[in-house]
Amino acid sequence: MSGRYGEHDVEHYERPRRRTRPRTKDRPTYADAVDALVVTVDRGRFTLDIEGRRVMAMKARPLGRKGVIVGDRVRVVGDVSGADGSLARIVEVVERSTVLRRTADDDDPVERVLVANATQLVVVTALADPEPRTRWIDRALVAAYDAGLTPLLCLTKADLEDPETLLVTYRSLGVPWIVTSRDADRSIVGIDAVRERLAGQTSVLIGQSGVGKSTLVNALVPDARRETGHVNAVTGQGRHTSTSAIMLELPDPDSDSRAGWIIDTPGIRSFGLAHVQPEHLIEAFPDLDEMTEECPRGCTHADAEPECGLDEALARGEADPERVASFRRLLAARSVTDY
Ligand SMILES: Nc1nc2c(ncn2[C@@H]2O[C@H](COP(=O)(O)OP(=O)(O)OP(=O)(O)O)[C@@H](O)[C@H]2O)c(=O)[nH]1
């Protein structure tokens, strides 16, 4: 740590006030700051990963009201030792490559940015117990496509129900999927395949209550509970963090290194999707997007739109009716409330 960035001179590297959107490049005053990754957020305190160390930090004043969320890559100054009682300061948030967000909805009145820089959204659904809810899956997929994350359907409890019934609904969308089940000895069949799909990725796992998400996380990250310290010894329940997201290292079983990152989302059960624009959603389906070039201005590409290019492509026999129908189902899922 350099004396220049001691405890008390935070103001000295405050940026000129007129610049509202700072870029990462021209910031010579932060030259001594180190790179870190935000792994948890809890009431204004941030747990960072710095070269494998866990370091507590808070926002420095220059950041103002700018949000810092799980998955953010940040620059920090101050005490970055991670020693007990130490506290570093976050002076900068590096531009995010992706942002997973939710609009305010019935469950949560505030629009939130949930997770930064994730690459994959793993939609965990049980094939039975509880019954799969396709509306909910559709909404999760919309959130993934809108955020630019690759979706992965993870279908659990295949020991209770054949996955085929559910898969027919998603095949024409081309959603990648993976199936797990529980063996007689209670081990999870398919966990190695899941691990392979998570390697090299930063994967957000979401699922409704009881689908087996914790079972998966515990199988993938053997010391997940210890690492997060989020399980209350009395109730066995996780303590709620303000973003309800926790970043965990996915160990590589064949080496000491890390295979990827998992972001568990206890408490995130729904997605408000009011922010999703049809024009943006269709970009996740380049073949369909191409067919909408001649659409009337403002066309949402929904069923009832007059002269929608999707209908014209269907009429010419150039579009797969099931794929168009599935895309339109996703479009409609943006605004349903009974999921
Ligand atoms: N039959 C069967 N049961 C499973 C499987 N995976 C998990 N379970 C059971 O399903 C129940 C719910 O699993 P959890 O991992 O706690 O589910 P969760 O999604 O984390 O649910 P919350 O804790 O409410 O968020 C538990 O009783 C598990 O033992 C599976 O592949 N097959």
Ligand SMILES: [Zn+2]
């Ligand atoms: Zn259209």
